[in-house]
Amino acid sequence: MMEAEHTSMTIPYLYETIAFLLTVVIVVPLFKRIKMSPILGYLAVGAIIGPYGAAVIHDANAVQHFAELGVIILLFTIGLELSFARLKSFSKLIFGLGAAQVLVSASIISGLAFWWGNTIEAAVIIGLCLALSSTAMVMQILHERSESATTYGRASFAILLFQDLAVVPILILLTILGDTSSGDSSLWLTVGSALLKAAITIGFIIFVGRFLLSFLFRHVARLRNIDVFTALMLLVILATSVITGLAGLSMALGAFLAGLLLAETEFRHQIESEIAPFKGLFLGLFFMGVGMNLDLVMAFEYGVWVVLSVVGLLALKATIATLFARLFGLSWQDALRTGLIVSEAGEFAFVVIGQATLSYQLIEPNIGQFMVVVAGLSMIFTPFLAMFGKWLADKYNLSQTPNAAPDALHDHIIIAGFGRVGQAVAHILTQQSIPYIALDTNADEVRRLQKQGAHIFLGDASKQEVLHMASVDNASVLLVTMDDSHASIRTTHGARQHHPELKIVVRSKDEQHSTALLHAGANQVVPETLEASLQLCAHTLQASGMSREEATACVEIERSEAYSRLLHEAKAIGNQNPACDKP
Template sequence: MESFLFQASLYLIAVVLAVPVASRLGLGSVLGYLVAGIVIGPVFGFVGSETKDLQHFAEFGVVMMLFLIGLELEPRALWSMRDRLLGLGGLQIVVTALVVTLGALALGQSWRISLTLGIILSLSSTAIVLQTLSEKSLMPTQGGRSAFSVLLMQDIAVIPMLAFLPLLALPGARALAKAQAAESHAALPFLQQLPGWGVTLVTLGAVAAVVLAGHYVIRPLYSFVHRARLREVNTALALMIVVTIATLMLMVGLSPALGAFLAGVVLANSEFKHEIESDIAPFKGLLLGLFFITVGAGIDVDTLLTQPVRIAALALALMVAKGAVLYGLGKLFKLKGRNQWLFTLGLAQAGEFGFVLTAFAVKQRILPNALAGELLLVIALSMFLTPLAFILHDVLAKRMKDEGETHEADEIDEQQPVIIAGVGRFGQVVNRMVTMSGIHTTVLDHDLKVIQLLRKFGFKGYVGDPTRPELLRAAGLAQASVLVVCLDDRDAATRLVAYARRQRDDLHIIVRARDREHVFELYRAGADDIVREYFDGALRIGRYVLENVGLSEYEAREMEKTFFKMDRAAVRELAEVWKPGVPTEKNAEYIARAKELNRELEAALLSRHAKTRAEIAEDEARTDTAAE
């Protein structure tokens, strides 16, 4: 017990001292964690062999991080990423593995070892890159999204890599490794008795179980636990979800991080999404920090000191080679400026899964122990240099102009009855009309230039991402009467409406929609009033057309009113038969109902026109009679 408390105290003290200093110096928390690990490990020797065991536990932070990322991605959004996942991510893995393999062959390694090294070093560090992107608010950028797509594809690729690596071992070594693995893995003997198709069915069954559990088990279970209104029980349930899924994935030989990500995607539409996120986030941060410390503490300084030039040269050569591949792929996929440099420099290192694959390759008798030791040093050193690569990106970014620059959120010092999220060309008109009518508003927008322009004209606004729950709370979401959503990003607008509705049943939500399909999404998210972006303008143009082809102003105005009323009612009816993710042209029920409503609208317009003509005729007749 005393030994455990002593070790825990050392790790916590190292974190408290090193990380704030690194952050103050602009080096980022990741580099602070790595330095802390080096100080308490190789430098002063306060920690020893237990670091490797601790690292396996700390890797669970990566699993939690993937779960939280999955919570932010709805299945539809994931499907929209398929081109970058398969194209950009797949090409990165294949091309990088090929380049590293050729480099290893040039250094005199056999083709088996060279290909193994290529596979292992094609991966990048999910933990370091995503943590740094989040800290620097670079995830929403094009470069950040592209990096995330590649990292996600790499995590998925770990599964076939684990299946393929044993094939690279010599037949005798493969049989010996298989026998030893069967003795140490509880689930493996069962899987080994199954034919190939049986193993595939078990694997697919585990994935299907995670998806079905997310839909039919976790949600009602969370609802049941939530009734107890005990925060610690909710936290225990959130941890149980992640731990159980990770265990299931390990039992069938899959990546626990991938399983956790899949569960997060399934729960992305859950009403408990934000609560789960807030319960797990602190554990994720602590475990990730612990993981980085163990990486620093586990560096083999003796080997590094005996051949520092060789190890450093190999690590730098790896980062240059991967950077060249990434730069070329960035060009191919039309990344430009700072986004291309973010993509190139951010993914140039080896990854934490390299430790796992290296250990696996040693067990499979593919890599000799001496080479594996050097490989682990190269991986760790490249990870250690990654924060410096991000610093280089920051230096380059300052010299480049780039749209969508992010800034720290303002501190909101007052709360008003109306919150306007997004104050671009659309939201500005809304804000002017409301404020000039004597109603105070709280305006939120992520674009600093827009807020600065607003302030020049005497209107107050705050810089920040309106979709962030903490910013909304600071803006007074709990007390506001009306929330107006005028965001340009349609997905962000839908997320904001859904979150606000979950927080407040009585809040009146008015939102701008891009098109009719967006109206359906917002309607299901809980919006009260939905205004299509170009609908009112199009109605006015239609009215002008009618006035200039023979109709009077009164007739055209009445036709406009009828069309507005009937079309608005039709949209509400069509929202009931609309199916998310299904193209409208393939939704037979939607098409049939739309045709029926169009016929009703046409009949109503003709009827209104005839009635208006009759009213005009009666008025003219009365006027003529009075004149006589």
């Protein structure tokens, strides 16, 4: 009995684990009840129980090692929600807006740090570190508020993604500045070899992943063992993270690449559901770790300077990001919300400032600790800045729900997504005097189309309260025409869960997307690639001499076979939806 008791008391990090789980059980429900982000609770508890507070947990670094898994898993889930095609579609924001924000912010902050008496080397490192934002903090807030797919959400993500890519050059620069004994040729060799290694590593992961991941997951899926499936998922995340880490890249970047590769497979949504609990717990641990790194004694000792530094950092970065976002075509509303949510410092500052202070002696210890406190406190303000941005948007612009929808509307069609396809459908409905309500998340487009007389409202159709405001209970059909594949599946799934009798027709990208939509609850799916190819085939057959009737008959046979294959694939993976209608 005594031996068992002794063993239980010597389990590594037992007290830390208990303290963390107790925090999750108490803090998350409490902060949700008062309608505040749980992130604030994690930060506060971390500061209280950490080494600079009550010292319930003495080794904050040990906790931080586990907490980094939260950022890795977060970037993996972000990759799952994207694809290489979608990533390419807003490369202008990534390499334009993101680069402008980092370079200008870093230049101004470095100049201020140098003017304040730091060496040029220390000023450059401080400027680059504080120019970056917290990917974990921002993306978690966007997920909590279901704003990842909004205009400002995409712009914020573009900035964060460029910042993650900038980690490699910053680490190289830190090595160069810290190694003053190296000659010019040695420095250029270091830079060149590091960049080459980074390119080879990323190319290797993408090349091997495209061929290997689908095969592995299909093989494991046939076993119908969720434990093995989850183990493979975690193995892929950690393996890609380790590979990029060994190459000198951000470990989170490796996880992000793995997510991008798996986003193009049929297992994407199963993986999302399995990873969700890990993401939430490890991110909570990460935010507690951030709180533990806050030296509250120093914060109070240099109170005025800390406050001025935090406020100055937030104001400077928010202003720069807002102005550049506006220059890149965002509305003032979206530009301001983007600027506010990326104005904080990031977790990367803790790592680099620590190395610059302890390993390379580029920054004086007291200055380094001061900057860590400023970075940590700026992160605490991020949820409040997000709420402030939302308040400004609600007060001076369109609301997030279609509250102007007519209450007495019956037998209307709800169009979720009002791009070119949605507008074309709406034009025909108007000609036939069929009532409709359109929903879209692009505030600028909503405003423009409202002025043209369209029955459109700003709102995310995946949210049930938005559908309710659009009188979904009285609607005859929900037509989902969104460009975002993930959003269309999420919208279909949510509508089917809450409205079992609702007819749902969805535009799909291809047969794989169609299968996922049928599983999510769509009655009918229309693959745009299939329909386009059938129309081309019909015209080609007629041009070759076949009569219109014969060409139409051939195309109809192929259409019937294609949709039959689609339903067969849904059955084959156990995803048959009883609501499905044969097109």
